[in-house]
Amino acid sequence: xxxxxxxGGSVGLAFETTMGTYVAPTIFCPVLxxxxxxxxxxxxxxxxxxxxxxxDVKSSYYHIEGDVELEVDPRDFIYWCYASRHxxxxxxxxxxxxxxTPSSAGSASTASGPTTPKTxxxxxxxxxxxFGYAGCVVGGFEFTIEEGTLRCTLSVLGLSEAVQANxxxxxxxxxxxxxxxxxxxxxxxxxxxxxxxxxxGFNGFTFRTNYNAEAQNRIHAQRSASYxxxxxxxxxxxxxxxxxxxxxxxxxxxxxxxxxxxxxSNGGVTFAAGSSGVKLQGNRVSYDEYAMNLEGMGDLIxxxxxxxxxxxxxxxxxxxEVKSPTSIT
Amino acid sequence: xxxxxxxxxxxxxxxxxxDFGGLLIKNKSTVTLTEEDEQRIIARHGExxxxxxxxxxxxxxxxxxxxxxxxxxxxx
Numbered sequence: 001x002x003x004x005x006x007x008g009g010s011v012g013l014a015f016e017t018t019m020g021t022y023v024a025p026t027i028f029c030p031v032l033x034x035x036x037x038x039x040x041x042x043x044x045x046x047x048x049x050x051x052x053x054x055x056d057v058k059s060s061y062y063h064i065e066g067d068v069e070l071e072v073d074p075r076d077f078i079y080w081c082y083a084s085r086h087x088x089x090x091x092x093x094x095x096x097x098x099x100x101t102p103s104s105a106g107s108a109s110t111a112s113g114p115t116t117p118k119t120x121x122x123x124x125x126x127x128x129x130x131f132g133y134a135g136c137v138v139g140g141f142e143f144t145i146e147e148g149t150l151r152c153t154l155s156v157l158g159l160s161e162a163v164q165a166n167x168x169x170x171x172x173x174x175x176x177x178x179x180x181x182x183x184x185x186x187x188x189x190x191x192x193x194x195x196x197x198x199x200x201g202f203n204g205f206t207f208r209t210n211y212n213a214e215a216q217n218r219i220h221a222q223r224s225a226s227y228x229x230x231x232x233x234x235x236x237x238x239x240x241x242x243x244x245x246x247x248x249x250x251x252x253x254x255x256x257x258x259x260x261x262x263x264x265s266n267g268g269v270t271f272a273a274g275s276s277g278v279k280l281q282g283n284r285v286s287y288d289e290y291a292m293n294l295e296g297m298g299d300l301i302x303x304x305x306x307x308x309x310x311x312x313x314x315x316x317x318x319x320x321e322v323k324s325p326t327s328i329t
Numbered sequence: 330x331x332x333x334x335x336x337x338x339x340x341x342x343x344x345x346x347x348d349f350g351g352l353l354i355k356n357k358s359t360v361t362l363t364e365e366d367e368q369r370i371i372a373r374h375g376e377x378x379x380x381x382x383x384x385x386x387x388x389x390x391x392x393x394x395x396x397x398x399x400x401x402x403x404x405x
Contacts, residue, residue, distance in 0.1 A: 014386075026386050027340070075341075094342060168374075168385035170347040170354075325342045 004127030006033070010169045011068070012123040013079045019110045019227070020135035020159045023121045025167045027326075029076045030174065032151070035066035036124060036133055038161055039215075040223075063215030063225035064133045064158030071176050072143070072150040072264070074276040074324040080154055081320060082328065083108075083120045084138040085211045085230050090114040095275055095325050101316040102235070108137040108213070108228040114328050122158065123167050130166055135159030137228050139213030141320070143280060144206045148179030150264050150278060157213050160224035175276050177264040184239075185261040186248075189284040191315025193259035201242040203302065205262055207280045209235040209318070235309035235318045237282055243292040243303040252287035257310060259283050271323065279321040284312040332367065332378050332392035335359040339387075349382060350374065362392075 011034055012025025040062035044054040070077075078098050082088065085108075086100035103117075110119040120136040136158035143152050184202045185195035212231025220226070237260050251258060261281040265274030285307035292303040309317040336347055336354040345356045350373050354360050362370075367378055374381030382388055 024384060024386060026338075165384055166375075168349065168382045168388065170349045170385060170388075172341070172345050172347055325345075326340050328340065 001127055001129065008127065010123075010125045010167070012125075012167050012169065013076070014121045014123075015079070015082070015118040016110050016121055016134070017112070019108065019119045020224075022132045022134040022162065022164060024165065025121070025123045027076055027079060028167075028169050028171055029070065029079065030073070030171070031068050031070040034068045034124060036064055036068070036122065036131070036156060036158070037066045039063055039065045059223055061217035061223050061225065062160075063217070064136065064156070064161055065215070066156055068154045068156055070152060070154070071174075072152050072278055073175050074177075074278060074322050075172065075175055075326050077152070077278070078322050078324050078326060078328060079120065080138050080141075080152075081322060082118045083136065084117070084141070084209075085213075085233065086117060086320070088115045088117065090328065092323075094327065095323050096327055098322045098324065098328070100320040100322070102233050102318065106230060107216075108135075108230070122156070123164060125167065125169075128166070130164050131161055132164030133158040133161050135225070135228070137213060139228070139230075140208065140210040142206065142208040143278075145182060145204060148182075150177040150182065155210070155213070157215055157228050159215070159226075159228070175266060177266060177278060181264040181266055181277065183263045183270075185263075187259040187261075189257040189259050189312065191283060191312050193261070193281075193283055195259070195261055199241070201244060203240050203242070206238040207235070207262070207282075207318075208238070209233065209320075233317075235282065236288070237285060237307045237309075238305070240302045240304040243301045248287065248305070249290050249292065249303065252290040252305070255286065257284045257286050258307070260285050260307065265323070271321070274323060276325065277323045279319070279323075281321070282307065282309045282318045283315050284310045284317060286310050332362040332390060333359050334362065334382065335389040335391070337387050337389065349385070349388075354388075 014023040014026045043058040045056040087103040089099040122133040124131045140155040187193040187195045215225035218226040263271040265277030267275030271279045288306045290305045
């Protein structure tokens with residue numbers, strides 16, 4: 001095989017029927033980069049036998065781990081969302097709206113139907129050499145706006161890897177969410193917050209969730225992971241904005257929680273009216289930090305904050321909603 | 330009979346156009362491969378149309394002859 005470039009590669013996805021049993025790709029997902037790795041801590045024997053170097057090596061348990069960074073495209077992004085720890089509601093008749101809210105599942109699982117979490121088989125073609133990763137889940141998302149475009153970095157964990165058949169790639173036109181797609185809102189904390197006008201002062205926006213997923217290896221004469229466990233859910237917003245008012249600084253001091261929403265949509269001026277998009281919403285967000293300083297004579301005075309999502313009675317701490325033409329059945 | 334390719338992806342809207350390395354096929358529709366199409370697919374992907382496109386789960390390939398192979402056979 002001659003030398004190849006990353007641009008010649010591909011990443012394909014398929015939902016699994018049985019977690020960990022590989023399925024050939026049904027959709028190909030454009031990514032910016034991927035770092036899926038076979039991760040193993042080999043066993044090196046430190047027998048004492050009149051030498052000071054390890055004397056043997058045995059294979060140990062392994063799992064798959066790595067980040068995937070991509071531009072959020074509602075057409076395929078829902079696949080990643082299904083493969084994480086969420087309660088799922090699908091509505092609409094095309095485009096469909098998928099709402100992903102926190103669940104308390106202790107481990108990853110897969111099942112058929114539009115409202116159950118699933119696991120992914122991820123096929124990566126690197127220089128025409130094929131890697132089939134099975135039993136994959138997303139252990140965390142980090143959404144951010146980079147040069148005006150919504151991106152996401154996914155923390156992926158998987159059970160196993162094996163060589164697979166070369167897939168037949170097909171691609172459809174992208175539907176990215178650019179600078180004219182985003183709107184950010186603040187409101188009083190509530191199970192269903194009432195958001196008013198768009199807040200126009202934000203300079204950057206990051207929303208991250210972490211389900212503290214871990215690959216679990218159990219003793220049953222195989223080296224691949226047995227399952228993926230989930231720990232506590234952490235979700236937080238991070239941003240900076242022009243410092244024009246003490247209101248949210250005072251909210252931090254007074255421990256007054258807030259609701260934050262970012263809508264990114266194409267084909268309409270709101271998420272509800274658009275033809276595709278993403279909505280990231282925290283219903284009860286506690287300001288962990290709210291800093292605004294005189295950084296320098298020529299620097300704008302900005303407020304930098306992180307806000308942690310907290311549970312709320314009668315609602316969800318946060319929701320990721322995706323409006324997509326793709327139908328998961 | 331030239332190859333016919335039918336795309337049928339139940340997850341995608343009917344007007345979705347799939348790009349198989351330069352060969353565009355609209356969902357729920359059928360295209361008949363020309364000799365040029367076939368040569369381009371083979372040059373890009375492999376030994377035969379079925380080899381190149383046969384691993385797409387939603388692409389149904391029908392037809393009994395491969396134009397390129399037939400042409401090579403004729404030369405031999």
